[in-house]
Amino acid sequence: MNNERAEPRVGVKPRGRWSRLLIYAVLTIFAAFYLLPVYVLLITGMKSFAEVSLSRMWALPSGLHFDSFVKAWTGGTAAEGFGELARFGGLGKNFLNSVSLAVPATLISAMIGSMNGYVLSKWKFRGSEVLFPLLLFGMFIPYQSILIPLMQTLSKMRLYGSIAGLVFVHVVYGIPITTLIFRNYYAAVPTELVEAARLDGADIFGIYRHVLFPLSIPGFVVVMIWQFTSIWNDFLFAVTVIGNPEVQPITVALNNLAGSLIVEWNVQMAGALLAALPTLLVYIFLGRYFMRGLMAGSLKG
Amino acid sequence: MRHIHWERIVSILLLSPSVIAVAIFVYGFIGFTGFASLTKWNQLVPNFTLVGLDNYRSLFANPRFQIDLRNTVVFTLLFLILCLAIGFLLAVLLDQRIRGEGIFRSIYLFPMAISFIVTGVVWRWLLNPGTVEGGSTGVNLLFENLGLGFLKWGWFTDPNVLYIRPESGIGQLLQRIGLQMFTRPTFGISVAIISVVLAATWQMSGYTMALYLAGLRSIPDELREAARVDGASEFQVLQHIIVPLLRPITLSAVIILGHISLKIYDLVVAMTGPGIGFSTDVPAYFMWETTFEGNRFARGASIATILLVMVAVLIVPYLVSSTRQEAEI
Numbered sequence: 369m370n371n372e373r374a375e376p377r378v379g380v381k382p383r384g385r386w387s388r389l390l391i392y393a394v395l396t397i398f399a400a401f402y403l404l405p406v407y408v409l410l411i412t413g414m415k416s417f418a419e420v421s422l423s424r425m426w427a428l429p430s431g432l433h434f435d436s437f438v439k440a441w442t443g444g445t446a447a448e449g450f451g452e453l454a455r456f457g458g459l460g461k462n463f464l465n466s467v468s469l470a471v472p473a474t475l476i477s478a479m480i481g482s483m484n485g486y487v488l489s490k491w492k493f494r495g496s497e498v499l500f501p502l503l504l505f506g507m508f509i510p511y512q513s514i515l516i517p518l519m520q521t522l523s524k525m526r527l528y529g530s531i532a533g534l535v536f537v538h539v540v541y542g543i544p545i546t547t548l549i550f551r552n553y554y555a556a557v558p559t560e561l562v563e564a565a566r567l568d569g570a571d572i573f574g575i576y577r578h579v580l581f582p583l584s585i586p587g588f589v590v591v592m593i594w595q596f597t598s599i600w601n602d603f604l605f606a607v608t609v610i611g612n613p614e615v616q617p618i619t620v621a622l623n624n625l626a627g628s629l630i631v632e633w634n635v636q637m638a639g640a641l642l643a644a645l646p647t648l649l650v651y652i653f654l655g656r657y658f659m660r661g662l663m664a665g666s667l668k669g
Numbered sequence: 670m671r672h673i674h675w676e677r678i679v680s681i682l683l684l685s686p687s688v689i690a691v692a693i694f695v696y697g698f699i700g701f702t703g704f705a706s707l708t709k710w711n712q713l714v715p716n717f718t719l720v721g722l723d724n725y726r727s728l729f730a731n732p733r734f735q736i737d738l739r740n741t742v743v744f745t746l747l748f749l750i751l752c753l754a755i756g757f758l759l760a761v762l763l764d765q766r767i768r769g770e771g772i773f774r775s776i777y778l779f780p781m782a783i784s785f786i787v788t789g790v791v792w793r794w795l796l797n798p799g800t801v802e803g804g805s806t807g808v809n810l811l812f813e814n815l816g817l818g819f820l821k822w823g824w825f826t827d828p829n830v831l832y833i834r835p836e837s838g839i840g841q842l843l844q845r846i847g848l849q850m851f852t853r854p855t856f857g858i859s860v861a862i863i864s865v866v867l868a869a870t871w872q873m874s875g876y877t878m879a880l881y882l883a884g885l886r887s888i889p890d891e892l893r894e895a896a897r898v899d900g901a902s903e904f905q906v907l908q909h910i911i912v913p914l915l916r917p918i919t920l921s922a923v924i925i926l927g928h929i930s931l932k933i934y935d936l937v938v939a940m941t942g943p944g945i946g947f948s949t950d951v952p953a954y955f956m957w958e959t960t961f962e963g964n965r966f967a968r969g970a971s972i973a974t975i976l977l978v979m980v981a982v983l984i985v986p987y988l989v990s991s992t993r994q995e996a997e998i
Binding site (some may be wrong): 388391392394395398399402403404405408410416422423425426435437439480483484486487488491493495497499500501502503504505508509510511512513514515517518521540541543544547556563571573597600601602604606607608618622626634636637639643647648650651652654658659662663 | 676677679680681683684686688691692693694695697698701702705708716755758759762763765767773775776777778779780781782783784785786787788789790791792793794795798801803804806810811814858871874875879880883910931932934935938939953956957960961966967970972974976977980981984985988989992
């Protein structure tokens with residue numbers, strides 16, 4: 369799954385059998401703690417509506433039922449006791465909204481970050497060392513401190529309330545982190561390669577196209593995973609920029625679904641699993657690159 | 670030479686859209702928010718009459734904001750302690766040539782990939798204490814089933830605040846030496862917030878584990894071996910060699926996790942909201958409600974500015990020192 373290349377160390381003294389057992393016991397107890405919510409999510413999502421009761425929350429389902437997932441995706445009538453008219457919309461359309469938000473925003477972010485990283489690592493100019501930390505500060509700020517003017521600017525740009533507006537926001541506030549990752553990535557490319565290309569007559573675009581870009585696939589993977597995960601998981605920008613339930617990304621819709629008392633809790637759980645699935649799959653299949661992005665976020669690379 | 674010249678211009682042209690965007694959308698907007706916090710704009714229609722620091726004064730006198738600041742401090746401290754302790758413990762244990770290390774690591778780290786909203790929704794059900802008539806639910810029910818019923822409690826629905834009572838011995842002592850402010854609930858621990866800390870720790874402690882594990886792997890084996898040859902016990906190796914060498918990692922973790930915890934918003938929204946008596950309220954939540962539901966933009970801008978200052982105090986020295994270090998290399 370998550371194959372970090374760090375090798376297990378070789379010099380550690382083998383300990384007594386009991387202390388090894390204790391180590392495994394502690395590790396397993398913690399693993400159970402991290403997996404507890406997943407267990408509840410899965411078994412609850414797979415229960416039939418007849419089986420769902422809070423008092424049997426920890427019991428396994430009688431079989432595989434996908435009714436909750438279907439209902440969470442398509443919507444339907446409210447839980448019993450709220451009348452026939454109370455309906456809720458499914459998360460399916462919101463899931464698709466999140467896809468049409470995260471995919472373009474991720475691609476554009478990665479391209480911009482790659483360009484900036486190239487300039488800041490291979491075309492340094494006087495003042496670029498000052499500019500870089502000023503750029504980076506943007507990824508740490510609490511976004512509350514820019515939300516008010518952001519809302520006004522978006523309405524003036526006629527981007528308020530639309531997925532396009534949200535794409536724009538994520539691209540802009542993604543500049544610091546994508547630039548950081550690409551700059552560090554390109555800084556590790558030997559200058560000799562750049563100089564050799566220059567002797568062959570390559571200009572600024574040629575060096576990028578023939579030297580840096582072909583080497584940067586892993587860099588793109590790291591940045592795209594990072595951006596995809598943070599954009600998919602974002603709530604603050606989404607809830608501020610988009611009010612219309614039809615256009616909302618899945619995090620906002622899930623929060624509304626869970627907040628409304630009319631929806632059964634197994635449907636809420638199924639919805640939560642739907643919202644978590646894309647980034648979880650990315651983590652499971654590309655965990656190593658996910659880790660690298662995580663480490664880059666702590667600046668030390 | 671002219672050849673190099675046009676490329677220099679092109680390189681700056683490539684960078685300039687981003688620089689301009691960040692200049693406007695980060696620094697310009699922060700400036701605007703700071704300005705708005707000094708105005709009378711506390712209704713929908715903008716009113717840019719300057720009122721000095723009035724918004725800040727009324728904010729610091731506001732009981733809800735005082736509670737929010739208390740919650741932020743309590744949340745940040747508990748969250749940091751738990752994440753550092755769990756992360757360090759797991760990293761040290763995983764560093765003992767563990768079979769299936771990769772699987773354990775993946776399990777500890779996967780919550781990082783999930784949205785705080787999903788975490789909040791799930792943990793709200795897990796820590797839902799249940800009702801007297803309907804019986805326990807969630808983790809309380811699990812405790813009951815395991816025969817650990819005495820561990821049951823109200824989780825995030827518990828409105829209690831632990832603080833030094835003025836009538837207690839220490840309370841009277843504090844009053845006598847003029848520190849009676851510390852005997853108010855504003856200087857206490859809202860127990861409901863422990864539930865939110867638990868969920869946040871579930872999500873982020875794997876990150877400290879990963880940081881520490883990377884640090885442990887970078888300590889040369891010779892160092893430990895030398896200490897062992899000198900007769901140091903495993904615990905002494907840990908205490909005198911490993912912990913000091915991991916100090917820079919602890920600092921990074923404190924800064925990264927600390928700034929996340931100061932900004933915490935999504936998790937509170939999805940899990941508890943402001944809670945009973947604002948027991949789980951935080952400044953970021955207060956800011957959003959004030960601004961976008963209450964239309965009190967100047968007051969919202971003041972809360973945002975205070976948040977920014979708190980984060981900047983933590984981040985700016987770190988940012989300056991790590992980029993400077995890099996320049997020296």
